[in-house]
Amino acid sequence: MKSFSDKTNIGTDVTLKTVYMIRFYLLFLLTGIISVVGATQVYGQQSRSISGVVKNSQGETIIGANIVEKGTNNGTITNVDGLFTLRVSPNAVLKVSYMGYIEQEVSTRNKSKLEITMVEDARLIDEVVVVGYGSVKKRDLTGAVTSVKSAEVLAAPTSNVMEALQGKIPGMDITKTSGQVGGEVSILLRGSRSIYGNNEPLFIIDGIPGSYSQVNPSDIESVDVLKDASSTAIYGSAGANGVVIITTKRGKEGKATINFDAYYGFSGSPNYKHGMTQDEWVTYQKEAYRYKNGDFPSDMSALLGKQAFTDAYNAGKWIDWVDEVSGNTATTQKYSLSVSSGTEKTRIFASTSYNREEGLLSNENLNRYSLRLNIDQQLFSWAKVGFTSNLVYRDLNSGVKNTFTRSLSAFPLGDAYDEEGKINHEYITGQYSPMGDFIENQYANNTRSTYLNMSGYVELTPLKDFTFTSRINGTLNHSRRGQYWGNQCNANRPSYAGSPHASITNDNAWNYTWENILAYSTTLAKAHTVGGSLITSWNKNQSESNMAAASGQMVDQWSFWRLTSGSSPHVESDFAQTQKMSFAFRLNYSYKSKYLFNFSTRWDGVSQFSAGHKWDAFPAGAIAWRISDEAFMEKTRSWLDNLKLRVSYGITGNSGGTNAYSTTTQAYVYSASGVSVNGKIVPFTQYSETYGSADLGWEKSYNWNIGLDFGVLNSRIDGSIEWFRTTTKGLLFKRILPITSGLTGWGSPLSIWQNIAQTSNQGVEVILNSHNIQHKDFTWNTTLSATWSKEKIDKLPDGDLISENLFTGEPIHAIYGYKYAGIWGSDTPKETLDAYGVNPGFIKIETVDKNGDGGVHKYSTDDRQILGHTNPDWIIGLNNSFTYKNFDLSVFAMARYGQTINSDLLGYYTAEQSVTKNQLAGVDYWTEDNQGAYFPRPGTGDEQKTVYPSLRVHDGSFIKIKNITLGYTLPANISRKVLMEKCRIYATAYNPFIFVKDKQLKDTDPETNGSDAFPTYRQFVFGVNLTF
Helix, strand or coil: CCCHHHHHCHHHHHHHHHHHHHHHHHHHHHHHHHHHHHHCCCCCCCCEEEEEEEECCCCCECCCCEEEECCCCCEEECCCCCEEEEEECCCCEEEEECCCECCEEEECCCCCEEEEECCECCCCCCCEEEECCEEEEHHHCCCCEEEEEHHHHCCCCCCCHHHHCCCCCCCEEEECCCCCCCCCCEEEECCCCCCCCCCCCEEEECCEECCHHHCCHHHEEEEEEECCHHHHHHHHHHHCCCEEEEEECCCCCEEEEEEEEEEEEEEEEECCCCECCHHHHHHHHHHHHHHHHCCCCCCHHHHHCCHHHHHHHHCCCECCHHHHHCCCCCEEEEEEEEEEEECCCEEEEEEEEEEEEECCCCCCEEEEEEEEEEEEEEEECCEEEEEEEEEEEEEEECCCCHHHHHHHHCCCECCCECCCCCECCEEECCEECCCHHHCCCCEEEEEEEEEEEEEEEEEECCCCCEEEEEEEEEEEEEEEEEEEECCCCCCCCCCCCCCCEEEEEEEEEEEEEEEEEEEEEEEECCCEEEEEEEEEEEEEEEEEEEEEEEECCCCHHHCCCCHHHCEEEEEEEEEEEEEEEEEEEEEEEEECCCEEEEEEEEEEEECCCCCCCCEEEEEEEEEEEEHHHCHHHHHHCCCEEEEEEEEEEEEEEECCCCCCCCCCCCEEEEEEEEEEECCEEEEEEEECCEECCCCCCCEEEEEEEEEEEEEECCCCEEEEEEEEEEEEEEEEEEEECCHHHCEECCCCECEEEEEEEEEEEEEEEEEEEEEEEECCCEEEEEEEEEEEEEEEEEECECECEHHHCECECCCCCEEEECCEEEECCCCCCHHHHHHHCCCCCCEEECCCCCCCCCCCCCCCHHHCEEEEECCCCEEEEEEEEEEECCEEEEEEEEEEECCEEECCHHHHCCCCCCCCCCCECCCCECECCECCCCECCCCCHHHCCCCHHHHHEEECCEEEEEEEEEEEECCHHHHHHHCCCEEEEEEEEEEEEEEECCHHHCCCCHHHCCCCCCCCEEEEEEEEEEEC
């Protein structure tokens, strides 16, 4: 019989299973690679050598063009000079291809040298764009779609694909609000629609819903962002916030290509404030003492109080705690290896990667391993099958933000370390180190997770113009989180926990998807193109979690593994399941690619709504007119290459944050410990969360989009302009019920979900591409993306909800409070000071007129007002890329304008008089000799706490040089000496420069929205890209 301690060792069996799974997967992957590489042998003695050069129509050589002997897997790619050499069979025919150019077949009969000129589609309007359940030529698009290819994703090294796209997709707001190891980015596409629901877009990975964080950026072929309803409605309720389609690389016919990428990076200084030390600290404390006591302290003993403090001061034992806690150099390193190859029938892509990150805190680090295998097999001319698998294993040790926040306010005198170099928990009498979490065996927060995704498809074309595809997918997500809080750590324990405390949590999630697509496409009379699709989709999600915890462990070294050594055991468990069934239909029509029409509708049914509300339809339609193809535009064709007008309208839906059981009332029934009635125990029911509502339905968004695509001067300049407007009705709103309806078990009022609120969004998006200089030795390209957007709440059930900062006519993320207007000076008349209830050096706020008093009154809550919103009015991205011979340089800048931030970080200047509570360094505070300061007088904090938050609200507009990358590609004659087709080395600087509009935000990163948690930092990365 197992003991409880055996059962608490929850992660061991799972970890062993994971190790065996990875070993099996590695063996399977290596077998596949060996098979493919073995199948791509060079020809025997009958082969002959042929060489050549590949150019474009301007005579410029093309680097990386694919050269394959037709009917074989024998091939190569052109080098940096556009040259190639290949051994081929007699009379061979070569297939020459390169992205953006028309594929050619070239005969080698009686030739030993070739000069091949490829014909480019200058307007790129035949580029294929991935849309929902299919693909379409870019020239035939009717919706708002932005496409990004692999080269743009990998322009700068990153382990997060969405961070790589920051500022490059109009309408998409991507922010990195933390420098924490393993931290994600937040993503909004065309603003927030739902008040309580998830506003992030849907991510589709190789045709199946998934998570972008589980995809290695090096494995990505393209990213297509669907923004308007005509593009997203085919995904029904799941696509209400837009859709991001990530397509990973597949094997290509020809010679096996091996790519190896590696980089290593380290951090510069963090974008964070410091606490006061030395003369700055002493001067502040004397000023605060003077305000409280009427005069400066007679000596340092009078100021410091405790003898230990005075001794430390006299010994000069100053501590900059922010430097101490963030003294670790944050590093990142990544190694990726991939193999791509194939024949006419079999194609394979396999990759593996390892990524390690270490943070500014010494106790945070991440190890990430990934494996991918994509196989496509043509069985017959009418049948094709494929398999995709992705395995990711993560081992994450996390720090906590308390380490940073405590370092800002900790007393800056004492001995941070003892004589042996170990951290002093009590570094001076009565004061405890902000580095308590770094003390050995005092804090642990370790998460080990395994993500496994496997999918397969069958594609049949039994009849001309018909294609049937069936795709099935399964995903497992397992994580084990172990936590330990020792007596000396600073991390916050659970509210019920004693000290020490330990817990282990296991989470498992399963996702299953089965989709079938019947597609038809044909061209009639060479002018009418008609297409359509019928789609069925079934999805099931299951999740379960269990947690065991206990307090009072006897030995710190046991960490979270020996829960039975503690007392007060605590156990929790949970389970949830949802299902969705969908049917969809789409119709496309095109007349000479000049007049385009698209209509789709999808019927979604979900398990979390009650009968009568489970199903709803989400239709959308779009029309497009290629004006540039009209006869009356003939005279403009010498300079106007493309002009297309698009209009779309559609309805999308959202479940608004409801969980699997939101329509039911959650309650506990107590029978053994119920209330006593007439001496008998009577069972009773206690509500736990919300009161169930059987009438819950879909949030619905009604979306308009008008777009204009253009290209001029032989596409030296091209781009698009979009206008959009979205109105979302029936927003799910969590409404507080009257107290007579009952209470939860914690004494708070019950709430209920209802479809009763409304929001709207509108904006303009612009993307502009310019090929400024195109020369053999030098090129310069520029891409500008800009978005202006505005959102507001149109309707709330009971008017403004101040407690949650929700106001009619304002954005969802409004900031509400007192408006800072300066600091009262000594020259202010006493009667004025008395009227407002203030003193010189106090905060001045903008007061509101009450009953005709002109705003002259003592501060009150009625003086609060809307101060701004966290969503920017403008988001701008500017990328410039240059090449000169073998050098390449790219500079990417981004800007956010018109956003307001409520800076928690600036809130650490409190103007209090306390030697043990430190203040922010570098603060311009008021004194009698510094009347024009921004911050209030030292020592006044306790008397104006109500209006103190006004100091934290600032204009968060900024410009940031996000990254600069300089690369050099070795000449082919050098790289080939070491058996490489290509060798590129590069260096990247992240966040090298930040320019803020508000000077109070200097030395911080406004992208974090004023967070006091993990700061961002400059980073310098060096890497290499190798192709064999």
